Amino acid sequence: MTQPTANIGVVGLAVMGSNLARNLASREGNTVAVYNRSYEKTETLLTEHPEAGFVATQDYAEFAAALQKPRTAIIMVQAGRGTDAVIDALTEVFEPGDIIVDGGNALFTDTIRREKAVRETGINFVGAGISGGEEGALLGPSIMPGGSAEAWVTLKPILESIAAVAEGEPCVTHIGTDGAGHFVKMIHNGIEYADMQLIAEGYDLLRRVGGLDPAEIADIFAEWNTGELESYLIEITAEVLRQVDAETGKPLVDVILDQAGAKGTGAWTVKSALDLGVPVSGIAEAVFARSLSSKPAQRTASSGMPAGAEEWQVTDRDSFIEDVRRALFASKIVAYSQGFDAIVAGAEEFGWSIEKGDIAKIWRAGCIIRARFLNRITEAYAEQPDLVALLTAPYFADAVGGALPSWRRVVAGAALAGIPTPAFASSLSYYDGLRADRLPAALIQGQRDFFGAHTYKRVDKDGTFHTLWSGDRTEVSAADAH
Numbered sequence: 001m002t003q004p005t006a007n008i009g010v011v012g013l014a015v016m017g018s019n020l021a022r023n024l025a026s027r028e029g030n031t032v033a034v035y036n037r038s039y040e041k042t043e044t045l046l047t048e049h050p051e052a053g054f055v056a057t058q059d060y061a062e063f064a065a066a067l068q069k070p071r072t073a074i075i076m077v078q079a080g081r082g083t084d085a086v087i088d089a090l091t092e093v094f095e096p097g098d099i100i101v102d103g104g105n106a107l108f109t110d111t112i113r114r115e116k117a118v119r120e121t122g123i124n125f126v127g128a129g130i131s132g133g134e135e136g137a138l139l140g141p142s143i144m145p146g147g148s149a150e151a152w153v154t155l156k157p158i159l160e161s162i163a164a165v166a167e168g169e170p171c172v173t174h175i176g177t178d179g180a181g182h183f184v185k186m187i188h189n190g191i192e193y194a195d196m197q198l199i200a201e202g203y204d205l206l207r208r209v210g211g212l213d214p215a216e217i218a219d220i221f222a223e224w225n226t227g228e229l230e231s232y233l234i235e236i237t238a239e240v241l242r243q244v245d246a247e248t249g250k251p252l253v254d255v256i257l258d259q260a261g262a263k264g265t266g267a268w269t270v271k272s273a274l275d276l277g278v279p280v281s282g283i284a285e286a287v288f289a290r291s292l293s294s295k296p297a298q299r300t301a302s303s304g305m306p307a308g309a310e311e312w313q314v315t316d317r318d319s320f321i322e323d324v325r326r327a328l329f330a331s332k333i334v335a336y337s338q339g340f341d342a343i344v345a346g347a348e349e350f351g352w353s354i355e356k357g358d359i360a361k362i363w364r365a366g367c368i369i370r371a372r373f374l375n376r377i378t379e380a381y382a383e384q385p386d387l388v389a390l391l392t393a394p395y396f397a398d399a400v401g402g403a404l405p406s407w408r409r410v411v412a413g414a415a416l417a418g419i420p421t422p423a424f425a426s427s428l429s430y431y432d433g434l435r436a437d438r439l440p441a442a443l444i445q446g447q448r449d450f451f452g453a454h455t456y457k458r459v460d461k462d463g464t465f466h467t468l469w470s471g472d473r474t475e476v477s478a479a480d481a482h
């Protein structure tokens with residue numbers, strides 16, 4: 001009979017689960033029970049890491065018996081059906097008060113559904129977004145748990161012990177109830193898509209317009225990584241650009257097929273934002289740019305089409321590089337601002353009480369979008385908790401304002417030169433749209449009223465109105481229109 005010697009368990013021992021289990025085992029006071037559907041992975045983990053003192057189990061009943069009460073298990077299995085199968089199995093062997101944490105990349109609406117179903121059994125279900133990839137799982141990820149406040153009390157010390165640490169603070173906080181954690185993780189990934197696309201556009205301009213080679217651009221990114229752009233993604237970009245292919249001697253970036261893949265979290269972000277009516281245009285462009293890159297037949301069919309472009313003559317290379325840097329920083333601020341808008345809208349829609357400043361804090365280390373300027377986001381929300389747009393906080397407004405001439409030169413220059421910069425350009429358009437005193441939306445309302453009697457409001461008096469377009473074109477109050 002298995003003794004309940006473990007205080008925490010992990011189900012799913014592929015790359016993420018085994019690294020997370022090792023991370024847990026390395027922390028003082030933890031004994032970790034492990035289970036994987038096929039026993040081979042469990043055996044491999046035990047053989048390779050005897051120091052971890054894992055309690056290996058061969059079925060769910062044995063796994064449950066190995067855990068002290070209240071039992072706490074983190075699931076790290078294939079998202080979707082795999083997760084559902086494990087939850088079903090665990091609810092059979094767990095008891096009320098026990099906690100099941102799904103650390104996989106679940107869609108937040110699935111988490112809401114699962115939390116509701118599991119809660120009926122008296123077992124706590126917590127959807128926790130975990131960012132940082134394999135290395136993060138092992139050394140300290142950024143963790144975004146949802147679920148009940150009651151479950152958080154038990155989970156807090158465990159998750160704090162394995163999370164990344166930024167300026168002495170663990171990168172984990174209770175995000176909100178049910179699916180809040182996976183929602184915020186999804187937005188994190190959406191911002192990641194935008195960040196990567198912006199960096200790629202910056203690289204493309206430096207290469208094609210600036211005439212710099214990958215190694216030179218690597219040096220520029222390394223230099224940028226010492227300033228306000230300092231971030232993990234900028235840092236690894238320099239590393240990727242410096243890499244030389246052993247077989248051909250060419251820069252690795254030149255031998256990698258230019259078709260970007262995606263696992264779907266960017267698309268989830270955009271779909272959710274569409275449902276919430278939040279313009280996450282930078283993130284959407286980043287997702288679509290990957291889709292466009294992965295359409296070889298369409299690209300081949302279109303490759304001979306005319307460019308109608310003008311050559312972009314760079315007279316001062318340093319100023320050009322600085323223009324690109326500023327355009328990148330301003331566009332990045334837009335991407336984060338849009339991401340936080342989506343978080344605010346999601347919190348409102350799903351009834352989550354989310355501390356925006358705390359989210360920026362837990363993204364400072366461990367996760368893929370970790371960056372120096374996240375501190376500025378925390379500060380902005382601390383100063384103005386009801387800030388309506390991150391972009392308008394003094395630090396960001398100044399940064400974007402200062403970047404404007406550069407940003408416009410880069411977007412306009414790229415358009416004239418025929419170089420695609422969807423994320424730079426859409427971010428600038430978004431900024432111009434937000435700050436516009438008047439938008440052509442007035443004309444759209446007129447069109448809608450024309451063909452669908454959708455009515456409109458006026459700038460000069462209260463009420464809702466309709467023009468009798470197919471009649472004498474007089475205006476009537478909407479109350480009288482039908």
Ligand code: NAP
Pocket residue numbers: 012013014015016017036037038041076077078079081082083085086103104105106130131132133134
């Ligand atoms: P994975 O390839 O997504 O999944 C493989 C694991 O799932 C194996 O342990 C497999 O067991 C198990 N599994 C699949 N279907 C199952 C079922 N019906 N019942 C029981 N177990 C089942 O593993 P991963 O790459 O380590 O990722 C784990 C989770 O973390 C996923 O949700 C993934 O999306 C997420 N993830 C996150 C990050 C990140 O940066 N946060 C990175 C990668 C992945 P067998 O060995 O028996 O097949």
